[in-house]
Amino acid sequence: MTLPVAVLVSGSGSNLQAIIDRIEDGVLAARITAVVSNKAEAYALARAQNHGLATALLPHAAFPDRSAYDAALLAAVRDSGAEAVVLAGFMRLLGADFVAAYRDRILNIHPALLPGFPGLAAQGQAAGYGVTIAGATVHFVDEKMDNGPIVIQAAVPALPDDDAQSLGGRIMTLEHRIYPQAIHWLATGRLSIHGRKTRLAPADMPKADMADAMPCLVSPALEAGF
Structure with a gap:
């Protein structure tokens, strides 16, 4: 069994690449359902596409407030079928509703x-x-x-x-x-x-x-x- 995860990104995606590499090596028991970015210029999106992964762009400036953005982000993650969320250089704080939806199933690296x-x-x-x-x-x-x-x-x-x-x-x-x-x-x-x-x-x-x-x-x- 593998864990379906959504990866949230904002930048170059070097940690995303490390995750992809370990999955493709067969040692990491996960599969990436979607890579979602709030920035169109994030190279992480290209990394994901190079490996045939689904991507989504949700620019936060396109939403009227944080609550609206978080709702759209949560919908994108849920629609991908993800059971856990991985933040890989995602430069936004997640709202309380998002955290509650994936409580104890969201990881970040600092x-x-x-x-x-x-x-x-x-x-x-x-x-x-x-x-x-x-x-x-x-x-x-x-x-x-x-x-x-x-x-x-x-x-x-x-x-x-x-x-x-x-x-x-x-x-x-x-x-x-x-x-x-x-x-x-x-x-x-x-x-x-x-x-x-x-x-x-x-x-x-x-x-x-x-x-x-x-x-x-x-x-x-x-x-x-x-």
């Missing part, structure tokens, strides 16, 4: 070690603050920005001369591994939420080979194929 540096330009925030460790977080989505229970985090070194671009590139390398892993855990029913904590059900799975990775810490550990 390029920081939450709860530190929520919001926009997290890589630049971290570099400017002078942290020595930075990273990425996959979390469930609730009504607040970058707030839901954490699924997996990856930490990488942050160097004194880093800026948003250099630190962001280091973080992104692990984003492309932890996000497909988290989606696979959701798809295979191994995640459960207990208050602010997410629990991962154990499985007899070999761990990923991290020999070629930069110095990093990933928790929970990645499994083979991710």
